[in-house]
Amino acid sequence: MTNISLKLTGGVEMGEIIQVKDLVQGYGKNIVIHDINLSIMSGEILGLIGPSGAGKTTLINAIMGMLRPKKGSVTVLGTAMPNRKILARIGFMAQADALYETLTARENLTFFGQMQGMDKKELPAQIDYATKVVDLDEDLDKHVSDYSGGMKRRLSLAIALVANPDILILDEPTVGIDPELRKQIWQELHRLSHEGKTILLTTHVMDDAEESDSLLMIRNGVAIAQGRPAELIKEFEVNSVEEVFLKAGREQDAHTGNA
Ligand SMILES: Nc1ncnc2c1ncn2[C@@H]1O[C@H](COP(=O)(O)OP(=O)(O)OP(=O)(O)O)[C@@H](O)[C@H]1O
Numbered sequence: 085m086t087n088i089s090l091k092l093t094g095g096v097e098m099g100e101i102i103q104v105k106d107l108v109q110g111y112g113k114n115i116v117i118h119d120i121n122l123s124i125m126s127g128e129i130l131g132l133i134g135p136s137g138a139g140k141t142t143l144i145n146a147i148m149g150m151l152r153p154k155k156g157s158v159t160v161l162g163t164a165m166p167n168r169k170i171l172a173r174i175g176f177m178a179q180a181d182a183l184y185e186t187l188t189a190r191e192n193l194t195f196f197g198q199m200q201g202m203d204k205k206e207l208p209a210q211i212d213y214a215t216k217v218v219d220l221d222e223d224l225d226k227h228v229s230d231y232s233g234g235m236k237r238r239l240s241l242a243i244a245l246v247a248n249p250d251i252l253i254l255d256e257p258t259v260g261i262d263p264e265l266r267k268q269i270w271q272e273l274h275r276l277s278h279e280g281k282t283i284l285l286t287t288h289v290m291d292d293a294e295e296s297d298s299l300l301m302i303r304n305g306v307a308i309a310q311g312r313p314a315e316l317i318k319e320f321e322v323n324s325v326e327e328v329f330l331k332a333g334r335e336q337d338a339h340t341g342n343a
Pocket residue numbers: 111116134135136137138139140141142143179
């Protein structure tokens with residue numbers, strides 16, 4: 085355990101839930117994340133935003149403990165990652181769907197729910213809840229092989245939700261999801277955050293960024309802006325989160341001589 089104090093209130097931990105300190109991460113000799121610092125408090129929704137190849141998935145994989153930090157540290161619920169017990173408390177939606185195609189959606193949800201230690205008696209109600217959030221309740225008994233790409237994304241999100249985890253880590257949860265359902269999913273994410281759940285998601289979409297409580301913008305593996313959307317808009321003297329990103333990118337280029 086680190087020196088971070090976590091208080092228990094009604095079973096939900098309070099305080100700093102995810103902490104990333106001076107993280108350097110990469111593959112072999114290729115460094116793709118440079119000195120990232122990040123703190124996510126309980127009940128906070130943090131949006132990780134950046135262009136393709138910026139290093140979002142790499143950062144998420146480091147937080148999940150799937151990659152060991154090359155330098156710096158990742159702490160989740162006061163425990164250094166990687167850690168199996170902590171992993172069980174995270175609902176994870178990966179960018180590539182990891183589903184059993186020959187099983188039905190219900191069977192997939194049952195399997196992943198049980199893997200996360202869910203009580204068998206609680207599973208039907210949780211499956212019902214999670215599939216309603218993503219609008220798949222009518223298609224629950226279809227084989228995943230008959231699902232469209234968007235339906236598979238939605239099922240992956242339902243799997244992240246099914247075990248009622250304290251922490252949600254979602255890699256591009258809104259890709260392939262229509263605007264109406266996107267709105268419904270955001271309503272649910274806000275409700276979960278009000279319950280004290282901590283949510284980290286990645287996105288390319290500026291609308292998602294505006295829904296987040298706080299943002300970390302990364303470009304070429306470097307944090308170029310960090311803070312609450314409204315504060316960033318003020319700080320960069322622009323009118324939207326998108327303009328913050330563009331201005332911060334230009335400042336990065338000027339700084340590194342790429343301008
Ligand atoms: N398994 C891997 N082995 C080697 N290099 C990798 C691996 N995964 C990612 N990379 C490289 O690391 C960099 C960051 O990739 P990453 O997937 O983290 O970006 P991203 O921001 O999530 O992109 P996208 O939005 O397209 O998913 C890229 O240059 C990518 O080529």
